[in-house]
Amino acid sequence: MDLEVKGVAASPRKHVPLSSKKNKLAQGWRTHTKSNHGPRPAEVPCLDLGKLGDSEDEDGDTYIPYSAGEPHTDPLQSSSTISWGTPVQNPSAQHYDIQQLSLWEQKTVPENLPPPADSYKLKYQQYEAEMKEGYKEYSQRAEEKKAKNSQPHKTPGKIIEEQPKNKTDDELTVLDEKALLQQCYASKPYTTQHNIRKLEAEDLATERKKQAVVEQVMIDQLSRAVISDPEQNMRTDTCEKDLMFPGLRTAPLRFRKRTLHETKIRTRSALTENMLSNKLRFDGRLISRNGRDACRELIGFFFACDKSLTVYEYRQFGKNRTKALPFIQKGIYSHQRGQRKGKQYCLNDVYIGADLTFLTLHHPGLPESIKQKPLFTIRVTNIDETAKAFLKTFDVENEKHALRQEDDGKNIFRNIQDMLREKLSKRGVRTVTGLGKYFREMEEKQNGILTKADFKEALKMFHLEVSEKDFEALWLILDDNSDDEVDYIEFTHAILGEMNEYRKAFVRKAYMKLDYNKTGSVPMIDIKKCYCAKKHPQVLADNATEEEIKSSFLETLEDACRNPNEVSFCEFEDYYEGLSIGILDDEDFVNTLRNPWGI
Template identity: 60%
Template sequence: MDLEVKGIAAAPRSQTQSFSGRKKPLQQGWTSKPWAIQNPCLPVVPPLDLGSLVDSDDEDDFSHIPLSTAHIHSDPPNLSSALDWVIPCQRAYTQQHLSELEQDIIPEDLPAPTGKYKLKYQQYKTEMEEGYKQYSQRNAEKAKSNITHQLSLRNKIDDKCVQWEEAVTADLTTLDRKALLQQRYADNPHHAQHSTRKSNAETVAAEKKKQTVAEQVMIDHLCRAVISDPEQNLTTEKKEGVCILPDSNIAPLRCRKRTLHETKIRTHSTLTENMLSHKVQFDGRIISRNGRDACRELVGFFFLHDQSLTIYEYRQFGKNRTNVLPFIQKKIYSHQRGRRKGKQYQLGDFYIGANLTFLSSDHPRLPKSIKENTLLILRITNIDQIALDSLRTDSVEHEDDITRQEADDSLVFKAIQDELKGQLHKRGVRILTGLGKYFRQLDKEGNGLLDKADFKQALKVFHLEVSEKDFESSWLILNDNGSGRVDYGDFRRAIIGEMNEYRKSFVRKAFMKLDFNKTGSVPIIDIRKCYCAKKHPQVISGHSTEEEIKLSFLETLQGACSKSEEVSYGEFEDYYEGISIGVVDDEDFVTILRTPWGI
């Protein structure tokens, strides 16, 4: 029955409830209860009849199968989690249908599969089995090849280990065996591309340094030579002594005094760029047991027009700040020792490995550590060979008696070195580091000079067999001043020999990387931190651990040190001098240094 209240027709009950249920959220805003709770009786969606969607083939006709009896192949969901999200008014209805889904009802009148589907199933099964078989075979072959490669690599490493252990004689001590482990770094394959790229970068940096020094030398000698010439002061004094009458065209005297020199005056020290261009540029290092002095970067110039010589030092502070300062002033110098003592330096005295000697007293601006010695000995490590060859064609030098005598002296030392090379081949580290430590103990005065008896005793202690004739011949050559005392560094280099300058450059690079404070010595704790043994062949093969290789290196190095807590440059160099004796190829020796130190 329709009712009307205050002029408004009453709607049916179902419509009124639906309208009121939708209007209330709009008036009161959002509530915590969902909208579905306010509508307890939702319309039920009728089930979908799937019988009409089957194919038209007779063998696919499943229309006679009731929908309620269809077999469900999917796994039912988690009932406990599903029921938590069901609306309370629908929970009973949902639980009823879920219980029906759980029942795995297999119809009794299910038709048997036809021959078409049996054939398809058999083909699919055969393809899957064949694919799985091929996949298993590929994996087995891949694993077998990996195992074969690993075994072959392990066998090669084991063969090298056996050969190396057989090469070590029975008379070697434990210290010798630990020292020889460092030579094993050369067994790693040489990475030519990485090494070439790194060496190219180092060459570019070195050329940039040389160019900077050459520019500074040209600036110093072209701009400052006339200013610093004493003749300019004499000329200025004469002009100032003359009474000059006032003239309106001449500037006042107070203004003319501000100029440093009269540029129109030509003096003997006046140079031109053409004169300074005829020069030979070379790199040098100081032969010293002081690590700070031995690692100085020196660049020298020999000028052909007046036979003068100058040496500059390249100094770097941090990454961006550099400075170039004169180390040896430009002047004409002479040899201070050897067969050529007192003779002026000439073009033939400049080659890689040559020694330049200077009196420390002639250079008051040298560091105190260098002034402690009477002589400053500088070794040429690299030279501009192109400029040297071009200048040699212009100047003709004749061979004299001194050159022949120097050649004879080198033959004497070469014979002794060849005789001792076999004795030092496997024991080089122990003997060289032991000799250095022994000489330092005998040097009570600290000047590095020992007498003849001390050297004989040292050869006897370390079982180095040198004939009496060879020893006397070498002593006469070394004791050229007749004082009866010789520097033990010179004696060791003459008797035993030394590695070439190419190898020593990498030894200095490694030490300079460790000695970042430039004190001349490195604490053992810093060496332990910087040394890396990950790429050692025995670590790669699993025969040794990184800690074992590191400890073997530190034990042999500490055996050469006078102080147990730090290593000086001389001790560091002695260690690698001993290793260098047993390494023939230069690149192998460079690998021994590059790999653990990362230089």
């Protein structure tokens, strides 16, 4: 039947009865494919199905013909024409494809292939010789390693004893020898390019942090309007105009003149952005035995316009939220101890290593751990040298009151430290950690009071002989209040010396990585997890295993701790304070922290 829709003629189609279709499906394959398909193009080769047969290479899958009882899901597909570009998915076609693929995968060598040239033969012989030599070296190393593992390992203490430089020192103990293993970390852990990228990333993060604090300081100081200044309440001329009734000291509230302050009045807090821009930015840290307080990130500002200063704390809440909070409110402060006690802070008082002392009574918002003592000290760790040089050109007053960096007290400290440095170069860890542990135990027994006799007894116990004259001069400098009370940390630093702020910055960074919750103490199990000895020279030379180096470090650290299950900040700092005595170069000391802790 011919159909025509909208002028388009439809091709005639034969209607086959349904019963005949079922009979054809029951027969399996259709024999007359030519009647169902269109004409074969000339470029398509004829498919000879007679050559296909069963072979042993088949995977066992056989063709299962259609049964007459199976329903046909798409009856229209059998009656429609199929073009030559449409792949027919039937088992025989899949089998043919697999057989053709296996023929292509066979590696056949043509008979007319030319022989290889002499240069290629020579290259192949060299390659074969190199492979044999490499395999021979690998076998030798494997045998040596197997023989070494069969022998008992040497302890780290014995490794140190075999070194000729330590044979003559009779004062060394096993703990001293194990502590000296940490001084071997002198190699750089990173490549030059990696180190440059790491430093650039750290500098960028530090600059962003300081910029955020600067913006917060400017916002806090400039948002305080004159109308809310407390000095406005001190004006008495407006009170005289209020209506006064006889017999009443003050007028009733409904008759008082309640108006806003006159904003034209200039007060001392009426600062501008230009006035606040002349400032010196410095970094600081709290000198405290509490690890949580000692690791606070403090950023201070000294303003040249009114000789005032303020200190902010940079805090991070969670992963992405940060905040700059005032730690010391902006004000004019003075020295609370030392030779300049009572004198106002000036520009020359802010330098790297300077101690800024404050009274806890003047700062009620401080944490309770800091309020336990009447004084607290902030050590300046870094300053903006460019800003200081710029401010010095306009500040003539500070030039007259320049501080002497080398006074008599520092000379006395240096003489005592030089006298004891040679003795402490080998046993510095044991001495510094032992002194700190001894003084902390004495403080608990005597309710936090250490007398002059206690310090003398401690020096005698740890074999730190100091003449009576030097001890009296030292005590006179430290006990500036003449109350016979000296903090043992100041006494220890005066006797044994102290790390510079560059080294201490890396010690604090390593501890802050371990104490990620900022609790002030780190469990010993976290120390074991984070300490890495892969880059230790003894491990690289196959003279010791990683476990031996790690156990030597943990043993010396546990000996310095009162509680062997946790490490406080002061104990961690004392350990590296003693280790620092025997390392002269700053970069070598920094590598002793970068290699095992990955900072």
